[in-house]
Amino acid sequence: MMKKTPVFDYLLCVSCGICVQTCPASALGMQKEGKSGKYRNLFPELVTDGCIGCGQCAGACPMEAIRMEERHEG
Amino acid sequence: MTSFMGKILRVDLSSGTSEEVAVPAEVYEAVLSGKGLEAWYLYNNIPAGADPLGPDNILAFAAGALCGTGAFLTGRWSVACKSPLTGGWGDANCGGLFAPAIKQCGYDAIFISGIAKEPVYLFCDGKKAELRSAAAYWGLDATEAEKALHADLDGVCRKKPCVACIGPAGEKLSQISGICNEGGRIAARSGVGAVMGSKKLKAVVLAGTKPMPCNDPDTVKALSRDLGRKLLKMTLPSGLGVFIGAGGRMMGHLPSMPLDGSLTAYMFREWGTQANTSLAIPSGDGPIKNWGGTPKDVRLMDAVYNPEKINKIEMAKYHCYSCPLGCGGRLNIRGKKYVSFDATHKPEYETLEAFGPLLMNWSLDSIYQLNEMLNRAGMDAISAGNTVAWAIECYEKGILNLRQTDGLSLRWGNTEAILSLVEKMIAREGFGDALADGVKRASEKFGGKEYAMHIGGQEPGMHDARNDPQLGVHFVAEPAPGKHTVGMSLEYGAMSLCDICSWAPPARLHAKSKDLEDSEDMALITKANACYTMLTDGAGGCYYGQMMGVHMWKLVEYLNAAEGWNYDGDHYMEIGERIQTLRQMFNVKQGVDPASFKLPKRMLGEPPLPAGPLKGVTLAQHRAQVSSHWRAFGWDDKTGVPLEETIRRLGIDKLTEVEA
Ligand code: SF4
Ligand code: SF4
Ligand code: SF4
Secondary structure, rough: OEEEEEEEEEOOOOOOHHHHOOOOOOEEEEEEEEEEOOOEEEEEOOOOOOOOOOOOOHHHHHOOEEEEEEHHHH | OOOOOEEEEEEOOOOOOOEEEEEOHHHHHOOOHHHHHHHHHHHHHHOOOOOOOOOOOOOOEEEEEOOOOOOOOOEEEEEEEEOOOOOOEEEEEEOHHHHHHHHHHOEEEEEEEEEOOOOOEEHHHHHHHEEEOOOOOOOHHHHHHHHHHHHHHHOOOOOOOOOOOOOHHHOOOOOHHHHHHHHEEEEEEHHHHHHHHHEEEEEEEEEEOOOOOOHHHHHHHHHHHHHHHHHHHHOOOHHHHHHHHHHHHHHHHHHOOOHHHHHHHHHHHHHOOHHHHHHHHHHOOOOOOOOOOOOHHHOOOOOOOOOOHHHHHHHEOOOOOOOOOOOEEEEOOOOOOOOOOOEEEOOOHHHHHHHHHHHHOOOOHHHHHHHHHHHHHEEEEEHHHHHHHHHHHHHHHOOOOOOOOOOOOOOOOOHHHHHHHHHHHOOOOOOHHHHHHHHHHHHHHOOHHHHHHEEEEEEOOOOOOOOOOHHHHHHOOOOOOOOOOOOOOHHHHOOOHHOOOOOOOOOOOOOOOOOOOOOHHHHHHHHHHHHHHHHHHHHOOOHHHHHOOOOOOOOOHHHHHHHHOOOHHHHHHHHHHHHHHHHHHHHHHHOOOOOOOOEEEEOOOOOOOOOOOOOOOOOOOOHHHHHHHHHHHOEOOOOOEOOOHHHHHHOOOOOOOOOO
C-alpha cells in the first residue's frame, strides 16, 4: 500500500513547532537534534508510526519546509 | 471566518460543573481574545470586594486571537484574576504549548470559579470537561506533576496533553507564586499561582485536537515566511558576548540609548534575554544592591554574567509554540557548584539580575540552582529576588537579627544564605513563611518599609526608572503595577509605532531622565506603548515580537488576514486602549485607588545615587507624567478613574452589558 508521509527540509525549518501541534495523530515531536546555522536546535520528526498521511503538517508550515512523499509501506 | 473559536468554557469548582458558553462576535471585535477577553469577562463577573483567595475570584486562562493561525510569535497564553498581591487586576503571561491547547479544545478561554473540596485537576479533550482527583499530584513540584500527569495519561488520550499546573508555592498560597508549563516555564506575576492554589486546582490538562480557524491562512503564512527567512539570515559571529559589558559601560555614559528592532532579533536569537544582564549592570538599567547600589559596587560583575558562558552549556534552543526566534534554551547544569539538578531552562535576564547584582551575588552557578528551584516551586523570581534583597538590607542595617532569620547570616552576596532563604520561602518554613507573600507583607511584619521595593504591593521588574522615566510611568500607571513588560523607551524606539498609528509620536532618542519632560507628546508616547502592548496581548503575541518593530512582526497585517478584517492601525490601537481602560475599570470596581500606586522613594532618586551613570538623578517630573498619561487615556488626571465620556467613546458601556 502506498502512503504519503512528511519529509522535512531542515535548512528551511525555523523550529516553530506549528506542524507538531497541528498533527491530529500526534505523530510528530520536536526531538531531532540538529543545527540551524550555528545554533543547536531541535527539529520536528515523526516519532510514532501513527501518521495517517493527511498532509496537515505540510499545509500548516509557514516556511514550506515539509513535502509529502509517497513511501511504500509493507 | 475569523480566528476565534467563539466559545469559552466556564467551570465552577464548588459545584463541580462546567458549561460551554458562546461569546457574541461583538466582544471579539471590541477586545480580541487573550487578555482582552479576560478583561471583559472578569470585569463583568468578579463581584466588587471579592476575596482574591475566595470562591468568587475567577481564574482565567486564554489564548490570543492569532494563536494557531500560522502567525509567528503568537503562542503566549495569558492568566488573569483578581490579584491577592495588589487587590486589583492581576495577570501573567507565558509561552510554551498551552495556548494552542486551549483553542484545540474548542475554546478561546477557560474561566474557573469556586473552590474544590479536595485537590482536583481539570481535564478537557474537546469532547468532555471533567474534574478529576489530584490527590496523587498535590505536593509534587510543577515539573514532577507535569511528568506524572503525562505518564498517567499516556495512551489514554489521542494527543499528548498540555499541562499548566502549580507547584508547592501555589499550593501553599504564596502570594508571589505563578503557574507553570513545559517543565518550569512560568506565568509568574500577580500571585496567580496562589489563586489557583486557593481553588485547590492543581492542574489544567488539555488534550483537544480541534482545528484552529483562520480567514486567510495563505496570507498569514506568507507574512510569517518573510519574517522567518529574515531571521534565518540574522546570525551574529560567535563570541561577541564578552563585549556586551563594555557596550553597557558605554551606554551608561551616552545621553540616550537607541535600539533598532532588528537588534532585538539578533540579541534574542543569539543569547536570549540573559544577554541583557552584563549590559544592564554597568549601564544603569539593572538594579544593584536592592536598588540602592551603583555599578561601582559590582565592578567587573558583568564578566561573571557573560552571556557566552551561559550559551556554552546550552543543549538546545527552546522555542515557544509558533516562534521562529527561540530566545529560550535548555541548559546542562550537572555538576555545577550548588546545583542539585541536571538541567534547567536558560535563566531569563530578570532572574539573573534579581539573584545576581540585586543581591551582590557573584555566583552564576547558584542562579542555575535558584532558577530551577523557583521554576519547580512555581515562584516568581522577580518578586522573590526583591524580597530577599529587602531581607538582606534589613539584616545588614540591624532591622533583622539572627534569631529572626533562623540563624541565616543575610549578608550581601552570601550565596549559601540566599539559597537557604529561598528554600525556606518555598517551603513556607520559619522566617521564609513571612517572605513567601512578597516584600510588602514581609516589611509590614518586620519593619524596614523604606527598603521594601514594591509598587501597589507588587515588586518591580529589573529595570530602573531612573534610567528610563517612561518605564516609571508604566510601572505605576499600569493596572497591574510594577510590570516591566508594558512599555519602555528603548522598546518604543524599536517599535516604530508612528508608522501604523496616526497619533503615535515618532520615538525620541532618549532613555535617560534628565531630558524627559512632562509634555503632551510624552504622554502620547506612553499611551501608544501601553495600547500596543494590550493589542499584542489580545492577539496572544510575544513582547519580543513587538520589540522587533512593526516592520518585522506585522501585527496589523496578521490580524487583518486572520480575521478577514480591513482595519487600519488606529482602529487596532483603539482595541488596545479599550482593553487597558477595562483593566483600569476593574481596579476601580474592586476599590483599588490608582493614585495609590507609587514608585518607591529610591526609584524616584530620593535620595539620589552618589555615583555611576544614574548619579544625582531624581524623577522630579514623574507624578506630572503619570497625570498626563491618564489624561491622554481619557481618565481623570487626578484620580486615574476612566471618565464616563471615555467609557462611552470606547463603547465599553455597551460591551459590559453583553453577557456570556
Ligand atoms: S501527514 Fe498528517 S498525520 Fe502525518 S505527520 Fe503530518 S499532520 Fe501528522
Ligand atoms: S512548521 Fe515548518 S518551520 Fe515550523 S517546525 Fe514544522 S517544519 Fe519547521
Ligand atoms: S521570543 Fe522567546 S518568549 Fe517570545 S515567543 Fe519566542 S521563544 Fe517565546
